[in-house]
Amino acid sequence: MSRSTVPVNLADKLAQFSELWSQKNVAVLNDYEVKLAKLKGEFVWHAHEDTDELIMVISGRLTIRLRDGSVVLEPGELFVIPRGVEHCTVTDEETAILLLEPAGTINTGDAGGAMTKAAEILN
Amino acid sequence: MSRSTVPVNLADKLAQFSELWSQKNVAVLNDYEVKLAKLKGEFVWHAHEDTDELIMVISGRLTIRLRDGSVVLEPGELFVIPRGVEHCTVTDEETAILLLEPAGTINTGDAGGAMTKAAEILN
Numbered sequence: 125m126s127r128s129t130v131p132v133n134l135a136d137k138l139a140q141f142s143e144l145w146s147q148k149n150v151a152v153l154n155d156y157e158v159k160l161a162k163l164k165g166e167f168v169w170h171a172h173e174d175t176d177e178l179i180m181v182i183s184g185r186l187t188i189r190l191r192d193g194s195v196v197l198e199p200g201e202l203f204v205i206p207r208g209v210e211h212c213t214v215t216d217e218e219t220a221i222l223l224l225e226p227a228g229t230i231n232t233g234d235a236g237g238a239m240t241k242a243a244e245i246l247n
Numbered sequence: 248m249s250r251s252t253v254p255v256n257l258a259d260k261l262a263q264f265s266e267l268w269s270q271k272n273v274a275v276l277n278d279y280e281v282k283l284a285k286l287k288g289e290f291v292w293h294a295h296e297d298t299d300e301l302i303m304v305i306s307g308r309l310t311i312r313l314r315d316g317s318v319v320l321e322p323g324e325l326f327v328i329p330r331g332v333e334h335c336t337v338t339d340e341e342t343a344i345l346l347l348e349p350a351g352t353i354n355t356g357d358a359g360g361a362m363t364k365a366a367e368i369l370n
Contacts, residue, residue: 129316131324151327153301153347156279158325178276182323193252200305201254202281204274224276224347 134160134182137246138220145239147223147231148246159223159243169212170233177205177225184219188212257283257305260369261343268362270346270354271369282346282366292335293356300328300348307342311335 137150137160144162151158163186179188180202188195188203189212195203205211232240260273260283267285274281286309302311303325311318311326312335318326328334355363 129313129318131318131320131326133321133324135323151301151325153299153327154330154349158301158327176276178274178281190252195252195254197254198256200258201256202274203254204276204281207277226277 132158134222138162138182140246144218145231146241147243149243150246152227153224155227156224157227157229157243159225160220160246161223162218162220163213163215164218165215167213168232168235168237168239169210170235171208171210172205172225172229172233173208175226175229176207177223177229179203179205179213180222180224182220182222184215184217186219186221187214189214255281257345261285261305263369267341268354269364270366272366273369275350276347278350279347280350280352280366282348283343283369284346285341285343286336286338287341288338290336291355291358291360291362292333293358294331294333295328295348295352295356296331298349298352299330300346300352302326302328302336303345303347305343305345307338307340309342309344310337312337 132150144164147159147161149157149159181197181199186197191210255273267287270282270284272280272282304320304322309320314333
């Protein structure tokens with residue numbers, strides 16, 4: 125039996141890393157990646173011109189600032205940031221999120237800068 | 248402000264329906280749909296020839312039977328069923344899941360039959 129029958133346990137995966145603002149790839153769905161990240165503080169304003177981005181909060185509390193409002197996500201809540209929409213994520217406490225977007229999507233989108241970092245595979 | 252800034256609360260959405268084996272579309276990510284469903288009992292063996300399928304358990308416990316093994320998912324666990332792989336979902340207790348797959352994916356895949364049902368939008 126060569127096929128994996130091991131589920132992805134999100135809590136177990138989150139226990140494997142402590143870095144902030146570093147996306148960890150835990151599953152692949154066609155040409156999309158399922159990623160986990162831990163956030164605290166404020167990210168950079170950016171947009172993804174070519175794709176929507178799904179964010180679900182697993183623990184903590186996340187504010188997604190938009191230019192015309194903001195979205196607050198608690199655990200068990202998700203939001204899709206539409207393509208081309210500038211956003212900036214902010215957290216007061218350490219917050220764990222699940223991200224879903226096409227493989228290769230750059231975390232800082234069109235903004236670039238010091239926080240730009242490729243996703244890493246978490247086995 | 249015309250853009251929605253309302254998060255999708257999975258528990259609230261699940262409280263809005265009680266039907267079993269009926270997929271409810273709660274968000275759209277590019278050409279993918281995020282759907283919720285409540286399952287109890289056994290579904291039909293089927294495969295999706297053109298796409299992987301992501302299933303995450305929210306509550307309950309789900310067994311995904313494969314021809315060469317099975318995967319058991321508890322809450323907070325997810326699994327991607329690869330395209331073309333025959334599978335059959337089974338639950339002893341009522342189980343709530345989140346599904347992610349391309350819009351228009353048929354719930355019974357290549358099998359068809361009485362349990363075939365298009366996803367419905369849940370507002």
